[in-house]
Amino acid sequence: MASAIGELAALLVIGTTGALAQEKVTVFAAASLKNALDAVNQACTGEAGHPATISYAASSALARQIEEGAPADVFMSADLDWMTYLSDRKLIKSETETRLLGNSIVLVAPADSTIEATIANDFDLAGLIGEGRLAMANVDAVPAGKYGKAALKSLGVWASVEGKVAQAENVRAALALVATGEAPLGIVYKTDAAAEPKVKIVGAFPADSHPAIVYPVAETTGSQGNGPRAFLECLRSAKAKSLFEEQGFTVLTPVASN
Known part of the structure; x- marks a missing residue:
C-alpha cells in the first residue's frame, strides 16, 4: 500500500x-x-x-x-x-x-565626440567618418542594417561610405563599437541610443528615407x-x-x- x-x-x-x-x-x-x-x-x-x-x-x-x-x-x-x-x-x-x-534610426557618435551632422541629401558622411569606420548591423540581413543602408541609398551617400562600413552581427553590437570608441559613427535605432549613455545622437534619418520600422x-x-x-x-x-x-x-x- x-x-x-x-x-x-x-x-x-x-x-x-x-x-x-x-x-x-x-x-x-x-x-x-x-x-x-x-x-x-x-x-x-x-x-x-x-x-x-x-x-x-x-x-x-x-x-x-x-x-x-x-x-x-x-x-x-x-x-x-x-x-x-x-x-x-x-x-x-x-x-x-x-x-x-x-522605431526610428539615428546617427550616433561617442558621447565626447565633437562631430556634428545635418542629415540631408548628399551630406558628407564619408568626410565625417574620416579614416574611421561607420558601425552598422549587417546591411544585408539584420533589420537595423537594412534600414540604415536603405536610408543612405535614398540620401545618395551609400556609394561614398560602403567601403567604410564595419558590419556587426546585430544592432547592439554596432552600438557597442561606437560606445567604446572603436567607430566614430554608427547607425542604430533611436531606442538603442537612448539606452547607452556612452553615445549621443548627432542626427536623425528622415522617416521617408527608409521603409517604415515595424x-x-x-x-x-x-x-x-x-x-x-x-x-x-x-x-x-x-x-x-x-x-x-x-x-x-x-x-x-x-x-x-x-
Whole structure:
C-alpha cells in the first residue's frame, strides 16, 4: 500500500511539473528590444505565471534558428521581412501576428565626440567618418542594417561610405563599437541610443528615407499551453505600452481591453 501511494504521489508530481513546464514561455526577440522587453517581461509575470525566457539576437539569426527547430514559443522581429519569412514556411500562427511597435534610426557618435551632422541629401558622411569606420548591423540581413543602408541609398551617400562600413552581427553590437570608441559613427535605432549613455545622437534619418520600422510579434507553430497567448496579450496592455514608450518605441496597436 505504501509503495502504491508513493507511486501515485510521484505520478502527481510529474503531472504537475509537466503542466507548469507547458506554461513556461520562450521568446526569441530582436536585440534592440532588450531593455524595454526585459521590463515588460517582469511586468507581465502575473499574467503569464512567471517571467518568460527571452533570447535576444538579430531577427535574421533568430528566424533561421526557428526554421531549424529551435524551441521558441514567441517570435518578435525588428522588421516585417523576417516574420514573413517564417509565415511563408508555416512556422508561425498567422492569426496571432500583431504589428506591435515602431522605431526610428539615428546617427550616433561617442558621447565626447565633437562631430556634428545635418542629415540631408548628399551630406558628407564619408568626410565625417574620416579614416574611421561607420558601425552598422549587417546591411544585408539584420533589420537595423537594412534600414540604415536603405536610408543612405535614398540620401545618395551609400556609394561614398560602403567601403567604410564595419558590419556587426546585430544592432547592439554596432552600438557597442561606437560606445567604446572603436567607430566614430554608427547607425542604430533611436531606442538603442537612448539606452547607452556612452553615445549621443548627432542626427536623425528622415522617416521617408527608409521603409517604415515595424516590430511584429507572433506565436510560433510549436508553441504550447496558454502561456504564449497570455504573454502576447500582456504585450498589448496599458502597462506594457507605458514601458515601451519610456524606452522610445511607438506603440502601433490599441491597448487590449481587460
